[in-house]
Amino acid sequence: LDIRLPIGALFAIVGVILTGSGLLAAPESYSLHNVNLVWGVVMLAVGVVFLLLARRGV
Amino acid sequence: MTTVHLGAIDYLILGLYFAFVLGIGVALRRYTKSSSDFLLASRSLPAWVAGLAFLSANLGAQEVIGMAASGAKYGIATTHFYWIGAVPAMVFVGVFMMPFYYGSRARSVPEYLKLRFDEKTRGFNAFSFAAMTVVSSGISMYAMGLLLGVLLGWSFTASVLVSAVIVLLYIFLGGLTSAIYNEVLQFFLIVAGFIPLVYLGMQDVGGWAGLTTRLAAAATQHGYAAGAYTESWRHLGAPANNPMGVEWIGMTMGLGFVLSFGYWTTDFLVVQRAMAADSMGAARRTPLIAAFPKMLFPALVILPGMIALALTTKAGATGFSLPVKPDGSLNYDLTIPMMLGHYFPPGMLGLGLTALIASFMSGMAGNVTAFNTVWTYDIYQAYIRRGASDAHYLWMGRMATIVGILLSVATAYATTQFNNIMDMLQLVFAFVNAPLFATFLLGMFWKRTTGHGAFTGLVAGTAAAALHHGLTLPAGSAVGIKGGWLGTVMHTYPSEMAQNFRTATWAWVACFVVTILVSLVTRPRPDEELKGLVYSLTEKPVEAHLPWYKRVGTLAIVVLAATLVLNIIFF
Incomplete structure (x- = not known):
């Protein structure tokens, strides 16, 4: 069990949920900014990086 | 204060987190076959995992909620709890003490005392430590139950029992490895939940310039020099000159030496993470790796408090301010919950709340895994039943996990009735x-x-x-x-x-x-x-064959130099 796998998976799933919410329910996703969309994309990217690292087995 | 209402998306994110931490426990169950697997993680973890767990086990309720409250109360002087109250001690334990803890093959800090001194010294430390961990875990549970009740309107019983059952399950299934893996996951979640909070708060307060201007006004209002909330050392000449009411000798000797070294170098809760590393080199690097994020953590947990104080002193565009207690004083403990509710929309609110609950759970799991090891090896095996089979001690480790959680829950309920007794115990x-x-x-x-x-x-x-x-x-x-x-x-x-x-x-x-x-x-x-x-x-230990970035001496110098720079920048 590589710990980067669950971290990557959780971040990617939460990222997709936040991004989807930012795109589909924009008015409710604004903070001040459409925080859900911006941070959802960031979390998705971080999750993918973790998953790639786990896959490469570095 | 107004209760925050969670949407379906918030519960979805919280539910996902619970599913993942339990999933890690289930996935690791098959590897937990001996008492060493369960209580010591078989000394098999890489340095970066042990390092992040070393930090995360300390990120309990008192840390996240308490440091933000201190940031609002004392300003940037709170960073002393990190830059002189943690990092130097973490360097010391990595460079000088881990060779003895790890090299002696002791299974716990009390067992090291037994090997070095005698049985009575081990007993003194083991019994006091075991009692302290369950009380500490229970008080943390109490704080969480209280906070979630105020913030979300959840019942105290539901908050305490849900978190206790989840922590119990993932430790019972996967032992120390499961606790450490979840602490790493919790570390990343805490960072992910708090970075956007700090960003939005800084936007509201008008950036660093807006923050310092408002805090200068707050300082002069309270009778201090303008920089008392934004300069960490300059006002420690006399207790009356700073909001903490301490002077530099008390700060450096009391906090920087005695309390800091006493905690980071001898408390089994954190040392256990380094002792689970897969080699002597990894064990020594563990606290040094932890020191890097530790020195930057004030930006995530103290800065929100400073922002809250600044916005309470002079309102920003969004009207945020700290709530007031019935006696008219500011309720600093609600800094983080109030900011989450104020700045985050549904979705992000679920992430922020998950980060908060993750911090509670990592602190609780740290206490419980330290308790079950000390109970099994230093009390049960030493005084109650020597020479039993390893399978028996594995069973006892699991039972100690259940008992540790039950005692923590009982302590949480006792605290609601006998708050003064808990203060006295602490x-x-x-x-x-x-x-x-x-x-x-x-x-x-x-x-x-x-x-x-x-x-x-x-x-x-x-x-x-x-x-x-x-x-x-x-x-x-x-x-x-x-x-x-x-x-x-x-x-x-x-x-x-x-x-x-x-x-x-x-x-x-x-x-x-x-x-x-x-x-x-x-x-x-x-x-x-x-x-x-x-x-x-x-x-x-010989390190000449290692690359520079794996050498303990090099890492220690980099950590201390970076900490010195931070102290100079915010002097």
């Missing part, structure tokens, strides 16, 4: 902990130190702490739990923190002196028995 534990570092320092670096010296020193240090506390009082406090309970108040300190720092210093000095004196008149153990336990009789 005070007693503080007396016991304060002198510990003197015992370890002498034990590891002076081979003449004897078991009788160590035990007598610990008792003397604890007595000195109690005596000092009983004869002094912080200004404005009533005689009782805050001090003066011996009938005569011989000295009044400007603040409770100043009194605590000085109490710890007296305890340390008493322990140090008495340990030396008693050791000089008692018979030391022969050198043969102390190999691997004392600096002068232990082979020094």
Whole structure:
């Protein structure tokens, strides 16, 4: 069990949920900014990086 | 304050987190076949995992909620709890102490005391530590139940039981490895939940310039110099010059040396993470790796408090301000929950709340895994049932996990009824902990130190702490739990923190002196028995073959230099 796998998976799933919410329910996703969309994309990217690292087995 | 209402998306994110932490426990269950797997993670973890767990196990409720509250109350001086109150001690334990903890093959800190000194010194530490961990875990649970009740309207019982059952399940299934893996996951979640909060808060306050301008106004309002909330060292000349009410000698000696080294170098809760590393080199790098995020954590947990104080002093565009208690004072403890509710929309609110609950759970799991190891190896195996099979100790480790959680829950409920008793228990534990570092320092670096010296020193240090506390009082406090309970108040300190720092210093000095004196008149153990336990009789680890970034000395210099730079920038 590589710990980067669950971290990557959780971040990617939460990222997709936040991004989807930012795109589909924009008015409710604004903070001040459409925080859900911006941070959802960031979390998705971080999750993918973790998953790639786990896959490469570095 | 207004209760925050969670949407379906928030519950979805929280539910996902619960599913993942339980999934990690289930996935690791198949690897947990011996007591060593369950209680020691079979000493198999890479340095980066152990390092992040070393940090995360300390990220409990008191850390996240408490440091934000201190940031709002004292400003940037709160960073002393990191930059002199943690990082130097983390470097010291990595460079100088891990070779003895790890190299001696001790399974716990109390067991090291048994190997180095004798049974009575181990017993003193094991029993006090086991009691302290369940009380600490219970008080953390109580704080969480209270907070979620205020923030979300959840019932105290539901909050406590849900978190307790989840922590119980993932530790019961996967043991220390599961706790450590989840601590790493929790670390990343805490960072992910708090970065956007700080960003939005800084936007609201008008960036660093807006923050310092508002905090200068707050400082002058309270009768301090303009930089009292934004300069960490400049106002420590006298207690009256800074919101903490301490001066630099108390800060450096009491916090920077005695309390900080006493916690980071001898508390099994954090040392256990380094002892689970897969090699001596990894064990030594563990606290050094943890020191990098540790020195930056004030930006995530103290800065929100400073932002909250700044916006309460002079409102920003969004109208955020801290809530007021019935007595008219600001409720600093609600800094983080109030900011989450104010700045985050549904979705992000779920992430922020998950980060908050993750911090509670990582602290609770840290306490429970330390408790089950000390109970099984240092109390049950040492005093109740020696020589049983390993399968029996694995079973006992699992039972200790259940009992530890049950005792924590009971403590949480007891705290709702007997808050003063819990305050008193914590005070007693503080007396016991304060002198510990003197015992370890002498034990590891002076081979003449004897078991009788160590035990007598610990008792003397604890007595000195109690005596000092009983004869002094912080200004404005009533005689009782805050001090003066011996009938005569011989000295009044400007603040409770100043009194605590000085109490710890007296305890340390008493322990140090008495340990030396008693050791000089008692018979030391022969050198043969102390190999691997004392600096002068232990082979020094060789690192010449390692790349520079894996060398402990190099990492230590980089960590200390970076910490020095931070202290200079925010001097």
